[in-house]
Amino acid sequence: MDIRAIREQFPVLDQEVNGHPLVYLDSSATSQKPISVIEAVDHYYRTTNSNVHRGVHTLGSRATDLYEGAREKARRFINAKSTSEIIFNRGTTTGLNIVAQSYGLANVNEGDEIVITPMEHHSNIIPWQQVAKKKGATLKYIPLQEDGTITLEDVRNTVTNQTKIVAIAHVSNVLGTINPVKEIAKIAHENGAVIVVDGAQSAPHMKIDVQDLDCDFYAFSGHKMCAPTGIGVLYGKEDLLNAMEPVEFGGEMIDFVEKYDSTWKELPWKFEGGTPIIAGAIGLGAAIDFIEEIGLDEIAAHEEHIANYAYDALSNIDGLTIYGPRKRASLVTFNLDEVHPHDVSTVLDTEGIAIRAGHHCAQVLMKELQVSATARASMYLYNTVEEVDRLVEGLLKTKEYFGNVSF
Ligand code: 7TS
Numbered sequence: 460m461d462i463r464a465i466r467e468q469f470p471v472l473d474q475e476v477n478g479h480p481l482v483y484l485d486s487s488a489t490s491q492k493p494i495s496v497i498e499a500v501d502h503y504y505r506t507t508n509s510n511v512h513r514g515v516h517t518l519g520s521r522a523t524d525l526y527e528g529a530r531e532k533a534r535r536f537i538n539a540k541s542t543s544e545i546i547f548n549r550g551t552t553t554g555l556n557i558v559a560q561s562y563g564l565a566n567v568n569e570g571d572e573i574v575i576t577p578m579e580h581h582s583n584i585i586p587w588q589q590v591a592k593k594k595g596a597t598l599k600y601i602p603l604q605e606d607g608t609i610t611l612e613d614v615r616n617t618v619t620n621q622t623k624i625v626a627i628a629h630v631s632n633v634l635g636t637i638n639p640v641k642e643i644a645k646i647a648h649e650n651g652a653v654i655v656v657d658g659a660q661s662a663p664h665m666k667i668d669v670q671d672l673d674c675d676f677y678a679f680s681g682h683k684m685c686a687p688t689g690i691g692v693l694y695g696k697e698d699l700l701n702a703m704e705p706v707e708f709g710g711e712m713i714d715f716v717e718k719y720d721s722t723w724k725e726l727p728w729k730f731e732g733g734t735p736i737i738a739g740a741i742g743l744g745a746a747i748d749f750i751e752e753i754g755l756d757e758i759a760a761h762e763e764h765i766a767n768y769a770y771d772a773l774s775n776i777d778g779l780t781i782y783g784p785r786k787r788a789s790l791v792t793f794n795l796d797e798v799h800p801h802d803v804s805t806v807l808d809t810e811g812i813a814i815r816a817g818h819h820c821a822q823v824l825m826k827e828l829q830v831s832a833t834a835r836a837s838m839y840l841y842n843t844v845e846e847v848d849r850l851v852e853g854l855l856k857t858k859e860y861f862g863n864v865s866f
Contacts, residue, residue: 466785
């Protein structure tokens with residue numbers, strides 16, 4: 460992979476921040492966007508902008524073709540059987556909420572169980588808390604091991620034939636843990652449950668095959684994989700989606716509306732009420748083209764290399780604790796003894812290095828790790844080992860700085 464050529468595709472990376480070349484290590488929060496994506500959106504607004512599915516005019520049908528073309532790209536990207544199974548929405552949070560509000564409320568009853576893990580992002584916890592509360596169901600957690608993984612034995616012990624939904628992150632946004640979702644799907648299905656996969660941190664980084672994983676639902680966000688903000692995909696198996704009620708009602712999603720009753724369009728449009736995220740979907744299509752041109756295997760290999768490099772380099776810093784397993788996605792979450800993570804990120808920012816500090820929308824996990832916050836450096840296809848070296852230098856400076864300050 461020619462990193463220099465790739466970096467040239469990302470204009471935002473070519474700048475100084477606080478007098479230093481920017482080192483962007485916050486791609487788990489949101490990725491940067493390549494020129495082809497920026498131009499696809501720009502070109503759409505300059506030449507085509509129209510509403511979709513309704514116009515009989517030329518621009519309207521061009522916009523519809525582009526929008527539906529993006530759906531086909533998204534289908535191929537995760538190897539769904541049909542475009543009926545690809546629902547465009549705002550992102551992972553919206554996708555998971557659709558499953559909870561529609562499938563969850565209809566299929567979870569009193570005494571049933573919903574199974575999640577302590578490493579979930581808030582958007583894969585709170586929707587299930589809401590369903591459990593409304594339906595008198597129990598929310599159960601698969602226990603976390605010391606190293607930030609879960610075991611299949613614990614999955615088997617937690618999932619029972621009362622379990623209706625197993626909801627799990629494919630990759631943890633804090634620990635970097637890669638969960639064995641294919642095996643977990645099998646256990647869920649043996650117990651008559653469905654599996655909902657939070658793919659926010661996996662879709663950008665590894666080849667996803669929803670048929671091979673045999674997951675029932677899979678949600679991801681465009682903005683973490685080079686696409687604009689405000690577009691995401693919810694995949695669901697067609698028979699499940701067909702049996703589900705929409706959660707948003709209004710224009711675009713109806714077939715016939717009468718005074719006291721209405722009927723819905725077929726999939727996937729019944730879940731896309733209102734004017735859809737047209738430019739966002741076109742941007743996502745361009746992002747998929749960009750990623751596929753480089754190749755997800757290439758990207759995954761590059762990220763594995765950089766994740767190992769970062770893990771080793773940060774492990775060598777005295778007083779630095781890394782959270783999560785050795786085998787991980789391309790992010791490293793850590794704390795420096797005695798220094799609050801917000802102070803770490805503030806000092807790093809003065810060096811032009813962007814990392815994230817805080818609870819990372821994972822307060823349940825923070826409690827489990829017995830910390831209130833952590834710092835996180837997250838890498839993507841455009842990051843280099845030299846940037847990791849800059850991070851290490853910045854951390855050594857941070858240590859020195861705070862070592863000389865008396866509290
Ligand atoms: N699930 C996981 C595992 C995530 O990492 C995120 C966002 C979401 C769901 C929600 O995605 P959204 O696009 O709907 O917001 N994670 C982060 C993060 O780690 N830092 O900022 C956002």
